[in-house]
Amino acid sequence: MLLQFQSALGLVAIIGIAWLLSENRRAFPFRTVIVGLALQIGLAALLLNAPGARDVLLSLNVVVVALSDATRAGTSFVFGYVGGGKTPFAISDPASVVSFAFQLLPLVIVMSALSCLLWYWRVLQIIVGGLSWVLRKSLGLGGALGLGAAASVFMGTIEAPLLIRPYLARMSRAELFMLFTVGLATVAGTVFVLYAAILSPVIPAALGHILIASLLSLPAAILLARVMIPDNTSAQTDAGEEAGFRFHSGMDAVARGTEDGLRIWLSIVAMLLVIVALVALADIILSAAPHVAGEPITIERVFGWIFAPFVWLLGIPWKECVTAGALMGDKTILNELIAYQHLAALPADALEPRSRLIMLYGMCGFANLGSLGIMIAGLTGMVPERRAEIVPLVMKGLVSGTLASAMTGAVIGLLPAF
DSSP: OHHHHHHHHHHHHHHHHHHHTOSOTTOOOHHHHHHHHHHHHHHHHHHHHSTTHHHHHHHTHHHHHHHHHHHHHHHHHHHGGGGTOOOSSOOSOGGGGOOIIIIITTHHHHHHHHHHHHHHTTHHHHHHHHHHHHHHHHHOOOHHHHHHHHHHTTSOTTHHHHHTHHHHTTSOHHHHHHHHHHHHHSOOHHHHHHHHHHHTTTSTTHHHHHHHHHHHHHHHHHHHHHHHSOOOOOOOOOOOTTOSOOOSSHHHHHHHHHHHHHHHHHHHHHHHHHHHHHHHHHHHHHTTSOOBTTBOOOHHHHHHHHHHHHHHTTTOOGGGHHHHHHHHHIIIIIOHHHHHHHHHHSOTTTSOHHHHHHHHHHTOSOOSHHHHHHHHHHHHHHOGGGHHHHHHHHHHHHHHHHHHHHHHHHHHHHSOOO
């Protein structure tokens, strides 16, 4: 009960932080805050505590296994034993031949192609359209913003705005900020299965939780964005029939999805290589500093100290806050992929199951420094005439996106054990 009260306090604190950063504190959107909170908590209770919800979540593990096995068939054919195929020699340590780049990360390419195919078949269009309708009716979003925000649950920080590219030039400053916040508070469908594959050994039904986390962060992002930049106009940008991706055939969708996935795969590989190297370099430099509590100072320990009070607000017991804070620091400064890898590698007694689940939800978003660069480059290319507005709004979106994902973690901490 005490930890649940802690999470409730965290929800109030996160909204309070957003209000302190607001451009107009007098224009506090009470209706949006109340509806957004009710929507987020209600969805969480329904999806996680309703009868049969756990069985549905666990059943999604079949999807992870199926897509992982299918991807491994492709990587084995293309890369041989490096991609998970049979080795031409005896293996004494199976873990030594596991290649992250050639066995696990290719899931991104497969998911990108599959997403485009599902869009061409109108499966994703129906889901996104329904979610967009809910957002328009409950939170009063304009058609273009509702469509872009709904698409962010399944698409990346560039793909979702690209879907409504014809309307970006006409959207208000507040609408743009809300779109950016939603994109940074959620993760794309191309990485759902990848993250689930990493977390499944330590968190049951990881895929279901990641799907729900991205969905729950949607109302949180809208709520916080409207608190930080209230919309002083009543005008809303409506979307017409022209919005959407154009594929000539199913094969065209697969080809273009594969091409996009390849770019994402290459970016992730390069990013991981550089980030791991820079962190190792920083740790080497910090090793020359005096030890603290008998242990050397590392980047991970520094992150833990800085973010410990923040993760305490999500409902993490104080004795686990330095460990959880290090994960949140990894997610914000580096990226959520590295944070999830570190979460999966923690000793079993480092975090309680409840704390692991809170951190899964609280870190499920693209709000990190690397994503900011990608978003700025992509969006200024789409609407170069609004570059002066986009750059500061995206930078501010790092804060709002981080707060929105954290708010989802606090909602999970608020719920009774499940």
